[in-house]
Amino acid sequence: MMAFFHPYVLFALPFALLPLGLRWLRSFDVPRLGSRPVDARSRLIDRGLPIAGFIAISSLVLGVSGPYLKGGSVPYRGQGSNLVVLIDRSSSMDDSFAGRTPDGGEESKSAAARRILQDFIAGRPDDRIGIAAFSTAPLQVLPMTTSRSAIRAAIDAQAERGLSQTDVGRGLALAMEMMRDSTTVGSRAVVMVSDGAAVIAPDVQKQLRELALEQQVNLYWLYLRTEGAKSIFDDGAPGEANTAQTRPERHLHLFLQRLGITYRAFEAEGPEAVQQAIDEIGKMETRPILTERMIPRRDLDWICYLLAAAAAGILTLARWLERPYAPVMPAPLMRRS
Amino acid sequence: MxxxxxxxxxxxxxxxxxxxxxGIPRKQHLTDALVVVDITRSMNVRDMQGESRLDYVRRALRDWIAARPCGSRIGLALFTERRSVTLFEPVEICADFSSVAGSLAGLDWRMAWEGDSMISKGLDYSLDRARELGVPLIFVTDGHEAPPLPYAGPAGFAGDSPGGLILGVGGDAPAPIPKFDDLGREVGFYDPEDVQHAPARIGAPPSDASERPGYHPRNNPYGESDLEGNEHLSELRQVYLQDLAEDRELGFLRLADGGAAIDRALLQYAPTHSVRVTRSxxxxxxxxxxxxxxxxxxxxxxxFTRTERRFHDYRTHSHRGFLRRHIGVVGKSARSYAATGRRDSDNRGRAL
Missing domain, CATH: 4.10.860 (DNA Excision Repair, Uvrb; Chain A)
Known part of the structure; x- marks a missing residue:
């Protein structure tokens, strides 16, 4: 789309008709040149000069009005996915995988998750990514975007110390809601990074089931297991307490399996395992996606000015070659001696 | 000629x-900012020409950011309880305008993880956070402390202020605060008995406590004071916010003063960094x-140049003496006479 910085300058365009009516070179009162044969060069000059004048004036007017091609987004087919990253902001994420406050050499769970997510996103240039966080309440951090700088800034900002509790259910609901912004072509995935879970209220469970059917997302749960915590994949020894209250993670896993969507859980007990899990998600979520690419604004005025300079150059050349008409007078009949 | x-x-x-x-190079002063938006309940009051304060903030901030010069950076955070939480660190506003606008539009009172609204504590936390990020702070709030501050007032600010502004929103007349149920449906307004009116009973009692009803030096050193109050209504607490701003080397103005006023105040209260831009x-x-x-x-x-006019004169009046003066011109023009006119009817030729 073309647009102008100063569109009102275009009102001066009629001046470009000036050369069609008025001559650039001088005219003289001379007797009957028409009897001379018409030569091609003269005709070329005769027609060329008004055209050069027209081009010079009109392109100068266009140049001053400042034409530019609007930037914006162009559709683009890439390899990637619509991704919503759902990050746990509960305060336990600030602990290390060993469940302690991290000291010098250790990395907290949230720092490890951030670092690995940054690498992951840097390696997937075509993804549309949205970021959500949850604690006691779900937070929409960044709506789906292709801007890498915004995504990086949003993930970096999660370095702030955590909030309070963990309400996974509403967080998941928000992440699935954010999928409404996704493109129709391309896979849709929610990657949840959390180190714990909580009981999901029955009404939120119902809402999640409906949303999952409606949105058809692929769900990945990256469970950052603290040392000593029980695995989400096994029920434990017979006779051990196994209810939603005592083992919310296990029961969240079971609930997510029943959602009727593609779901996969990864259990990571250290940064290396997180890296492996993320790599695997990356492999599974690389499919063709119709996304968009931003193009910057492009100024076009220099083209107009160059054209005007060329036309004005022709006009100048014509003036330079112009010679005043001076007919040869008949020699006087008598000379003064 | x-x-x-x-x-x-x-x-x-x-x-x-x-x-x-x-182009001529010019220095442009840019200010970055961490914008912290209050999302506590009092921000739902609909006293900005019928709009809720939060709706107004979203719209006004978006318009303000849209009018800022490219190159300035904006980070977004929200405040509730006694701290802020940063959604994203400062990003360049032109490249990432849609993301900034999208996140701003997504701000909602439902994001609040707790219902308290301890403005002064939240402000101090936000100042620290902004200093960490190395940008000035813009704190957008109505100044409604809930629960009310202790008698001693807000704690003084000890750290280094990164500079910035407090932007006030809200009307001058107290207005009722909408109340929502568990599912987020509006169910009327807060009543006087829903909220705490008296300052928190922490710290020193007020100096006039002994005159209050029910005062007892040991058993009730603050006196009865939670009997009535207007804490269930909310207005812009401008004087309080001005005091807070002054203590923290911040400026105060109303968000409704407009983007130009905010930019001017930012120049005054916040450090700028300059970039060279060329104006074409x-x-x-x-x-x-x-x-x-x-x-x-x-x-x-x-x-007609002078020569030709004379020539013209010569043709009509006198031949004499002209050629001798202009012999050179005649010689030249005879050569260039070749390219001439073409129309039979027109006896006015064109010479090149």
């Missing part, structure tokens, strides 16, 4: 200069060339 060539050559030169896109001179140069060309065309299409 010479001007007839030099002036068109000037037009050509001007057009070429314009095409080069020359091309339109000016191009316009000069255009005017010159039009003027030339109007003036020059049948310009």
């Amino acid at each position: 010479r001007w007839r060539v030099v002036l068109p050559a000037t037009v050509t030169g001007l057009a070429l200069l314009a095409a080069l896109g020359l 001179l091309s339109p000016l140069i191009g316009a000069a060339g255009l005017l010159l060309l039009i003027a030339l065309w109007l003036a020059g299409h049948r310009g």
